[in-house]
Amino acid sequence: MYLKVDSLEKRYGAFDPSVSNLSFSLAQGELLGLLGPSGCGKTTTLRMISGMVAATSGRILVGGHDVTGLPTYRRNMGVMFQSYALFPHMTVAENVAFGLEMRKHSKHEIAKRVESALAMVRLNGVGDRKPRQLSGGQQQRVALARALVFEPDILLLDEPLSNLDAKLRDDMRNEIREIQQRLRMTTIFVTHDQTEAMAICDRIVVMNKGRLEQIGTPHEIYETPATPMVADFVGRINRLKGTWRSDGAIDINGSMTIRASRPGARGAPVLVMVRPHRIGLVASGSAIPSAEHENVLAGTIRQVTYIGDTLQYSVEAAGARILVEKATTSAGDPFQSGAEVLLHWSEQDTLTFAADGER
Amino acid sequence: MIRGSMMLQGLIRTFQLLAIAAILAFLLAPVLLVFPISFSADAYVSWPPSGWSTKWYVALLENDEMLEAFRNSFLLALYVTVLTLLIATPAAVALARSTFVGRDTLISIFTAPLLLPSIVLGLAILIIFVGQGLVGTWPGMILGHLVITLPYALRVLLTGLGTLPMFVEDAAGTLGAHPLTVFRRITLPLMTPALVATGALSFIVSFDEVVISLFIAGTQLKLLPVSLYHYVESRTDPLVAAVSAIMVLGTLLIVLIMERAMGLRRTVAK
Ligand SMILES: Nc1ncnc2c1ncn2[C@@H]1O[C@H](COP(=O)(O)OP(=O)(O)OP(=O)(O)O)[C@@H](O)[C@H]1O
Ligand SMILES: [Mg+2]
Numbered sequence: 001m002y003l004k005v006d007s008l009e010k011r012y013g014a015f016d017p018s019v020s021n022l023s024f025s026l027a028q029g030e031l032l033g034l035l036g037p038s039g040c041g042k043t044t045t046l047r048m049i050s051g052m053v054a055a056t057s058g059r060i061l062v063g064g065h066d067v068t069g070l071p072t073y074r075r076n077m078g079v080m081f082q083s084y085a086l087f088p089h090m091t092v093a094e095n096v097a098f099g100l101e102m103r104k105h106s107k108h109e110i111a112k113r114v115e116s117a118l119a120m121v122r123l124n125g126v127g128d129r130k131p132r133q134l135s136g137g138q139q140q141r142v143a144l145a146r147a148l149v150f151e152p153d154i155l156l157l158d159e160p161l162s163n164l165d166a167k168l169r170d171d172m173r174n175e176i177r178e179i180q181q182r183l184r185m186t187t188i189f190v191t192h193d194q195t196e197a198m199a200i201c202d203r204i205v206v207m208n209k210g211r212l213e214q215i216g217t218p219h220e221i222y223e224t225p226a227t228p229m230v231a232d233f234v235g236r237i238n239r240l241k242g243t244w245r246s247d248g249a250i251d252i253n254g255s256m257t258i259r260a261s262r263p264g265a266r267g268a269p270v271l272v273m274v275r276p277h278r279i280g281l282v283a284s285g286s287a288i289p290s291a292e293h294e295n296v297l298a299g300t301i302r303q304v305t306y307i308g309d310t311l312q313y314s315v316e317a318a319g320a321r322i323l324v325e326k327a328t329t330s331a332g333d334p335f336q337s338g339a340e341v342l343l344h345w346s347e348q349d350t351l352t353f354a355a356d357g358e359r
Numbered sequence: 360m361i362r363g364s365m366m367l368q369g370l371i372r373t374f375q376l377l378a379i380a381a382i383l384a385f386l387l388a389p390v391l392l393v394f395p396i397s398f399s400a401d402a403y404v405s406w407p408p409s410g411w412s413t414k415w416y417v418a419l420l421e422n423d424e425m426l427e428a429f430r431n432s433f434l435l436a437l438y439v440t441v442l443t444l445l446i447a448t449p450a451a452v453a454l455a456r457s458t459f460v461g462r463d464t465l466i467s468i469f470t471a472p473l474l475l476p477s478i479v480l481g482l483a484i485l486i487i488f489v490g491q492g493l494v495g496t497w498p499g500m501i502l503g504h505l506v507i508t509l510p511y512a513l514r515v516l517l518t519g520l521g522t523l524p525m526f527v528e529d530a531a532g533t534l535g536a537h538p539l540t541v542f543r544r545i546t547l548p549l550m551t552p553a554l555v556a557t558g559a560l561s562f563i564v565s566f567d568e569v570v571i572s573l574f575i576a577g578t579q580l581k582l583l584p585v586s587l588y589h590y591v592e593s594r595t596d597p598l599v600a601a602v603s604a605i606m607v608l609g610t611l612l613i614v615l616i617m618e619r620a621m622g623l624r625r626t627v628a629k
Contacts, residue, residue, distance in 0.1 A: 047529075052532065052533070071532070072529070072532035073532050073533075073534075073536055073538070076535070077533060078533065078534075079530070081529075081530060083525055083526060085525065085527050086527070086530075087527055087530070087531070087545060088524055088549070089548045089549060098534050099534035146534070150534070
């Protein structure tokens with residue numbers, strides 16, 4: 001493992017720790033996503049890794065060497081700041097050139113690399129402007145170019161795409177991935193947008209309240225979330241509260257029975273979660289395909305919401321509201337509000353969590 | 360109805376403008392009056408002057424004591440300004456960057472002399488300086504003025520440092536800049552407006568300081584405010600008006616420089 005973070009903790013004054021007992025590691029050339037809600041300690045983690053704030057305890061290892069006490073300027077890590085932190089008194093080109101200048105590259109070399117870095121972030125021709133003469137999204141891309149241009153060993157990106165429009169965001173995302181793979185830069189990519197993290201990261205760390213909630217591939221995080229918080233954070237989800245019955249099924253409100261692939265201890269309270277788009281919807285009375293390992297529920301559609309590429313149905317079933325999502329087709333909606341329907345989903349798609357700890 | 364309220368608003372605006380004009384006139388009248396009086400042909404200060412001449416400016420140029428005092432005060436203000444900047448800049452950076460317990464208390468103590476009446480300060484300095492043989496000497500004078508200018512400088516510089524954009528110094532560090540390079544390439548350029556303001560303020564404060572100078576300048580070292588003070592004790596001719604007019608213009612010049620520097624800050628900062 002190239003970059004190793006070992007039981008890192010940060011306390012600011014007497015507050016609760018901003019980051020605590022955080023451990024993970026990255027292989028050389030790996031792109032790791034750091035995902036979590038606002039205030040969960042993502043920026044603080046990056047600041048500790050890059051040496052801008054001292055960790056209260058724990059260690060940071062790069063290539064087997066302990067760098068915990070090394071000053072920032074000797075760590076050779078490219079950092080892109082959430083607030084950009086561009087130098088207001090320098091032009092865009094001077095901003096991008098700064099890291100190269102510190103590394104004593106020749107004038108010619110610097111000019112060449114600044115130019116190609118600016119082209120990469122689609123900012124050719126603004127090199128002579130001051131940062132304040134650029135839009136927020138343009139400034140963000142300058143910050144990205146400045147962090148990338150000197151090809152650091154480790155790249156730390158703090159919400160690098162938050163200020164861009166959807167189209168440019170996808171382009172830049174793929175661009176970052178492409179450069180990162182070409183130069184085999186070990187990269188941490190902070191975001192609170194789960195699709196962004198899923199799209200390009202080799203693995204994802206989900207953080208919550210300063211702690212590591214789960215680490216895994218995008219597939220693992222999405223399909224087998226370790227905690228309800230992770231399940232909730234990486235996509236829309238239905239929540240139902242129930243109890244394990246002695247036959248391994250789950251009883252919800254005494255009016256609904258659900259089966260999951262992994263049964264739990266009898267009598268224990270359980271939190272059931274199902275993703276809206278994993279639920280099938282058929283008209284009441286029709287046959288369910290492959291009904292053997294399916295949960296089937298009768299319900300009534302109460303609300304239909306059209307959001308372009310998906311249709312969201314709010315279905316009342318067994319005293320609860322269940323959200324179901326279907327891809328839209330040109331044929332129009334098959335179901336109207338008030339329609340009687342059957343909901344069905346497989347046992348594998350039924351996520352269960354012990355319902356004791358309030359998360 | 361709408362017409363009525365608009366008329367009322369217009370009336371209120373007129374009153375506001377009149378009030379502002381009255382306040383400005385009250386504040387500026389003594390300063391502005393100095394200019395016509397300095398061109399008076401009379402032998403004493405009177406209003407309105409009975410005739411006009413430039414004879415008091417000529418008299419000023421022929422008054423060796425005033426010229427010497429002017430030169431001394433100018434040099435003193437220059438030394439004090441340079442020393443103030445050299446001492447206060449590192450101190451302010453250190454205070455702004457560190458986060459130790461009691462930092463705010465320390466800043467309060469350092470800037471406390473701003474709140475003391477200068478007569479108290481002057482007396483305290485005099486008591487100490489008499490024992491050290493510093494009264495009436497250049498080092499004594501410079502030290503005495505530093506006591507006043509340093510707290511001002513620290514305040515202005517700390518405020519200036521507080522308004523630096525966030526994380527730019529950190530960013531330079533991540534790009535491989537040694538802390539000294541960060542200071543030279545990032546911090547210093549960004550705090551230039553605050554430095555200019557500090558310099559201008561120190562200069563004006565030192566040049567205008569009467570009380571402390573009165574206490575420790577002694578009789579050998581002639582300073583402009585002290586000489587003026589003594590001059591008006593015995594005479595009331597418009598020579599002082601001529602000196603004042605020059606001082607007002609000089610101060611105005613420095614304020615303009617400051618204003619430009621502050622304007623500069625607006626263009627430099629985000
Ligand atoms: N300098 C500081 N002093 C005190 N508390 C701080 C400081 N910096 C951060 N914190 C606290 O640490 C916690 C984590 O902050 P951090 O900036 O790491 O969050 P984040 O995950 O980056 O959030 P966001 O997504 O909003 O950027 C927050 O509760 C914040 O209030
Ligand atoms: Mg953050």
